[in-house]
Amino acid sequence: MIEAVIFDWAGTTVDYGSLAPVIAFKKAFKDAGIELSDEDIRQDMGMAKWDHIGRILELNDVKQQWEQKYSKEPNDDDRKKIYADFQEALLRYLRESTELKSGVIKTFNYLKEYGIKVATTTGYTAEMMKVVQDKAAEAGYTPDLIITSENVNGLGRPSPAMIQFIMKKFDISDPEKVIKVGDTLVDIEEGQNANVKTVGIVEGSSLMGLSQVEFDELNTEDQITKRNEVKRSFETVNTDFVIDSIYDLVQIIEYLNESMDKKW
Incomplete structure (x- = not known):
């Protein structure tokens, strides 16, 4: 699981x-x-x-x-x-301004309901993260563990050090039981270097590089084109799963849990 x-x-x-x-x-x-x-x-x-x-x-x-x-x-x-x-x-x-993206709270509540621990890694410093995490907490997003490279002797992405630190804190030894979710190729590389499952998010990603207003103003055809460009980028680095938005992660978790049940 x-x-x-x-x-x-x-x-x-x-x-x-x-x-x-x-x-x-x-x-x-x-x-x-x-x-x-x-x-x-x-x-x-x-x-x-x-x-x-x-x-x-x-x-x-x-x-x-x-x-x-x-x-x-x-x-x-x-x-x-x-x-x-x-x-x-x-x-x-x-x-x-650092607002939560749509679907974050819904996804976070699902993870809490099923006893799945939530942690974060980042390219931000602890000082930067203090601002971000306080604002996120006001909106109801409170991960169990928030890690920066300062927690691991400055070993930032794509090093697996932050993920390995989190796994140790959570007492998880099997990387197959961990998912790394991000919006950049460096996120995916970090997850791969830690041997965990990787998930790339398309909409609102740095890879897409558009604001919410800019994306919403595109016609349907152009939105599909933009999504596909980002998906191809994730695919070039062999990302395990690519999802349009964060709540799609629920389906990935259920699929992986079902696969693990069959394996055992």
Whole structure:
């Protein structure tokens, strides 16, 4: 039987479209004179933010912009400055708006009813998470365990360390009894590295990169096209299951439980 589900936060359970970090990254880099595209940011979304900034600074276009502006490549001090600016911008935005996605409470209540433990991993720091989890708690979403890379000596995604930490805390030894749910490829890689089942969420995901309003304004055909693009992305990394929205997870759990019953 499935004993635990481990959710991501932004783009999975809160912040439809995972917009908060994108806005904060753009502001921090713009303040340094560097223009970023959404693609620049989203390709490594889900990593610990310090690591993510390092990845962005390694992008060819960013290096070229930096050298043109400063006549040198970015160094560790530059990275620290951008990270500090990013943190400040993100904390401000998180305080203003990080709403639960549709279906989260309904899914959470189902998991509680069936005795399935709920934990979370994230690319956010503990300070960032304090803002997010407090707002989520006000709406009724209170996971049993909320873990950041700071709990595991800075080993952020795609390392399996956070999931392994959660399994130990929950006293679960069999990864087949655990599901990791996320909206980025880094989420899936994290789950695969921990040998747990992986589930990718399509709507409101960072991979889709649209706000709720932007998605709703698309006609039915374009919505289907967008969903299919995200599904193909998840399929390229062999995600175990891909679902449109979070409440579809209930069907996955029931299917896996039935499969385990037959196995035994």
